[in-house]
Amino acid sequence: MSGTVSTLKANNIGFAYSRTAHATGCHVLRDVSFDARLGECWGIIGPNGAGKSTLLRILAGLLQPTAGGVSLNGTALHRITPKARARQLAYLPQRFECDPSLSAEQVVLLGRYPFRSLGLFESAADYEIARAAMQRTDTLAFADRPIGSLSGGETQRVHLAAVLAQQPQIILLDEPTTALDWKHQLAIFDVIRTSAAEGKLVIVVTHDLNLAARYCDRLLLIHAGQVAAIGSADDVLTPEILTPVYNVAVAQTDSRNAPSMLYPVAPTTSATATIQNESHT
């Protein structure tokens, strides 16, 4: 499969970690479907343990769904060879086990792996692409420093550069901004936005609903392994939808001069109950 991709399709994906779990109906994911196109930025949101990371790993081809499937341009993901898949699709996990003695540039160059089938060394073009990716993520300044000596924000940007160096059509990011300060969060999301504008599909798992609202075209709200809502930020991010999913009363700022912001109010079940009761009466 060498042509360019235009769609990533999830068809009724279901997943259980073992056969017994499957038999007893203990699913991590159930009936998840959506249809994403190049040039879009998707946000996968939902509470802890909802199945967001599992879904992303399935989309990356790291896990086999127990039901349904993923297709790239109509071709089932598992029918594509791992290397061909890696030339279309890059994945950034939440946690790294990276050897701290590798330099930032070495880490970014590793992203070129799918493009060299023989040959022991990176070509001049590989170096060029890696440098461009580091330029984009503002990491060139510490290219020679060992990754273990960088701050959390710098490390994350280096890993993002490695993803860009892979030159994928589809970028899958698992909580890329967790543990980062505002400046670095915005820097990462800016790169995400630019990539989407260049015609790539970016799917990002995040807990920051306000950033998701600001940067993502489409949101997928997952709750207990199922799709709770899907659509634009305006459709999905309403207190009525979020409150039962997050089990927290949610409020929304309403100001003419600034984008509206969501914030949690009270982490109690009674709060949910109150709102639901009010809606009944």
Add this chain to the structure above:
Amino acid sequence: MKPLSPRRFALLLGLCCLLPLAMLIVSPGIGTESGTVGFLDAWRAYFAGDTDSTAYLYGFELRLPRTLLALQVGFTLSLCGAVFQVLFRNPLATPYTLGVVNGGSLGALVAVKFGAALAALPLIQSLTTATGISIITLASFAGSMLVVGLILLITRGARRMGRAELLLAGVTMGLFCSALMMLLTYLSNVRQTFNIIRWMMGSLDTVAGDHALPSLALLIPSWLILLWQGRALNQYIVGEDVAAARGVSVRRLQTICLVSGSLATSAVIAICGPIGFVGLVVPQLVALMLGRDCRLLLPASGLVGAAFLAGCDWISQLALGWWESVTGTATSSASLPIGVVTALIGVPIFLVLLYRNATGSNAP
């Protein structure tokens, strides 16, 4: 650390190649009886074509083959050590991690104790006569492979081999074999016990020419397969998920490395017994000096390990001579056990490097 350019790779690997090569050239001059046959004597006899002389015999039929064997064994143990340390992401992992040594030792012990009975079996009889391999070597190899095979069988069902599970399975199987060995040793006579303890110390005293060739047929393919995994192992350093997402078949990589590593190690142990510290210390030493890029780390570890073991073997042969000339008393043995020498030399070097690294004077 700069990324590995072809130039840097060629330069560093070339330097590493020089070590074993130089040792091979010097080897006819170094060994027991070095007082009677020196470096020049041996080479002079070689170029004169004087194949019947003592100098030729010592230099080219005893010392050179023995150094060749040491180089092979050192290369294998050190290369496998480097691979296993990356694979288990654990600095304590060695080629012996999966219980290869204990299985091999148990096999050797069985051969020592029941050798006569085993040798009478027609299958084993034909094997030993056909290959010229001793029954202890055969039994040790079979023991190692049995243990490794069992461990791979146990962890086979897992979607992905958990590193902790593999390590635990290896250590536990090792302990089980050790218990069986203790039982067998307890039931053995003094002579058999002595033989097995000597075997456990590791030795290159085997008549080199006998074993070197059949083992190379197994070793060279294993080396090539392991060296070929350098780029995939580099991806593995960043994490299993990232490696898999970039197109590395993680499970296949793990299986290839474990099987070829264990096979090569078993072959080496079967000939020389367990020789410790080479597989543990040398790869880490090389990583501290040359960085962790597996494309360089794997071959460089092998070459440095080869030179290290050959050097230790020289010391093991010469040390007793020095001891005799210092004390004036004769010793009963020709050479020290090689395992003792590798540990006595390797550990201090390693501790110094570790200390320098920990105190930051040699930060990576």
